[in-house]
Each structure stands twice: as C-alpha cells, then as structure tokens.
Amino acid sequence: MSLESGKRSQPGSELGGKIGDDEQGYDLDLFCIPKHYADDLEKVYIPHGLIMDRTERLAREIMKGMGGHHIVALCVLKGGYKFFADLLDYIKALNRNSDKSIPMTVDFIRLKSYCNDQSTGDIKVIGGDDLSTLTGKDIIDTGKTMKTLLSLLKQYNPKMVKVARAFEYFEVVGFEVPDKFVVGYALDYNEYFRDLNHICVISETGKQKYKA
Template sequence: MDRTERLARNIMDDIGDHHIVVLCVLKGGYTFCVDLVEYIKVLSRNSSRSIPMRVDFIRLKSYCNDHSTDDMQIIGGGDLSILTGKAIVDTGKTMKVLLNHVEKFKPKMVKVAGLLVKRVTNGGGYKPDYVGFEIPNRYVVGYALDYNEYFRDLNHICLINENAKIKYQI
C-alpha cells in the first residue's frame, strides 16, 4: 500500500492539472487500480488542486495456463472516444497491443502504471512509466492476478507452485 501511495503521488506530480482517464485492465489489474485511484482521490482532496478523473475498464486476455499466447484479445472498452485529448493512466501487463489500440483515439498523454514488472531478458523493451516492484520472471497470483481464473481472491501476491499449476491447468 505504501508503494501504491508513492505511485499515486508520482502520477499527480506528472499529470499536473490535466483531466485523467484511468483505464483499468481487467481482470488482473482491478485491485491495484482501485487502490491507486483511491490514493489519487485522497491526495487530490488534500491538495490545493482538484484533478477531474474518470475510470473505465478494458479486458485483455493472452494467457493459457502459465504461458502467454500470441492470440491477444481486447474485450470491452466499447466507446474509447472518451480518451480523445485526455491524460491516461493505465494499469495492466500486455501493453504494446493495448497502447497501439489506445493511440487510435489520440489521447493527449498516456502513462502506464504497473504494480509488478518482471525481470525478463527479452521483454520487448517496454517498461511502464510507474513501477511498484520489479520481480523475478516467475508466475505470481493473488491481489486479482490469476491462474486460469483461480487465486484472484487472495489478499497477497505469491508464487504458484507446480502442484497447483497441474491441479488448475486447462
């Protein structure tokens, strides 16, 4: 929670007086997004400036078991014309496809916040603007992150062991 509050402070410093559209990437980003938005609201209430903010949702699906697939599905986000001319703070993990999609709506600014960033050798060179923690390249669950829709309900983040991967694979 301390790190999420720090990210909210950094976002407020960078955004200035721009209107913000928070685009939450479901399902794995919803808990972090809710916490981040709450900190931004609290900081805004306790400062001399009020930052108008909207929240919208989009869903990306790219995993089967613990492997990322090449089949990226963008689900939801029906009318993203609300992004035109707005500053966007996004939370999520599969950003290149989403950012290409979002840029079609000509936002004024796009910033990406990610609670976790994995240390990978061939990550494609993409790194969020705001990073909570850098973690080893291991599959984690909890805090809305899942393994085939299981474990989202955990209040903490943890590694999934091989027995659980076998038990819950599809």
C-alpha cells in the same frame, strides 16, 4: 501496482521497488492464506501491506507528474482491478487533502492473453466501452499487455498516455520482480487466485490442479 498475471522479468525502473533474483519470499504460515490454496502456493512473495504502501507512493508520483489536466484512468480487466481500485483511492485521498487536485474519470477494457502459465501470443479484446471518449485526454493505464493496448489507444489520439504497473515496468512502477509466475492481488492462473491478497509464487501442485 496493474496489471497480466505470470512472469514479470522486464527491465526495471528507478521508481520501482526491486526484488532480487535470490529473494526466497516468506513462509505461508506467517500470513493469512485461504485454506483452499494451502497446497497450491510456494511462498508469499510480496505481502499485501507492502503492496499498499508502494501504491500510495505511486499515487503521489502520478499527482506530481500529471499536472492539472483532466485524465482518464483506464483499468485493464481482470488482473488490474485491485491495483486500479487501490491506486484510485489514494489519488482521491490526495485530491481531497492537498492543495493540488486532478479532475479524473475512469474507464475499463478487458484483455486476455494467458492460458496456464504461458502467453498465447494472441491478445483478445473481450470487453470495453466506446474508447473514442479518450480522444485528446491524458490517460493513466493501470493494466498490462501493453504492446497491443497502446497500439489500440493510439487510434483515438489521446493527448498523453502514462503506464502505471504493479509488477511490470514502464513509466510508473510498483515492483521489479524476477522471472517467476506470480499470482494474487487479482493476478490469476486460469481465473484462480484473484481472491488472494498477497502476491505469491504458485507451486507445481497448483499449476496442475488448476490447469486448463
């Protein structure tokens, strides 16, 4: 469901689970929230169980759409790691338990674009191995910050690139959400909240407490 933290309000996809602008979320006391974040969140916006159910469906869509080609699953760190791991677990389960399977390898790249709740407009590539291994491969990208990353990937002439996102909207989509700054499920605010299982809306108290 990959990958930048923060506002996610781009056009939706027919595959996505659309959450309306008037969605109020769920009270925090209905869920297990780490005590150190008790005053830093407004609502639980997407519970972890719903994320996992949608991720399983996305894995099926990917298996159906990619054919039998060797693919590379490229994780955009850090915000994409939870979605990446869960999506691959479902794909691996389908590989084991169905007649159709996909040969797959994984790779990682790290990008940074946010400070506090605003995009800096400067996308920094901070890590990553030799991406020449992607040449001629089909790529499932489970990250965000797509404009810069797709431009980078094109230099290596991949055969095909499919973008799978949890909360932003290209070919394979988890959820369409309104324009709110959300954290959790590895999405951060200045590196905090990655340890939160649910997708939550950060409070003004939280923004000030963890402001860079």
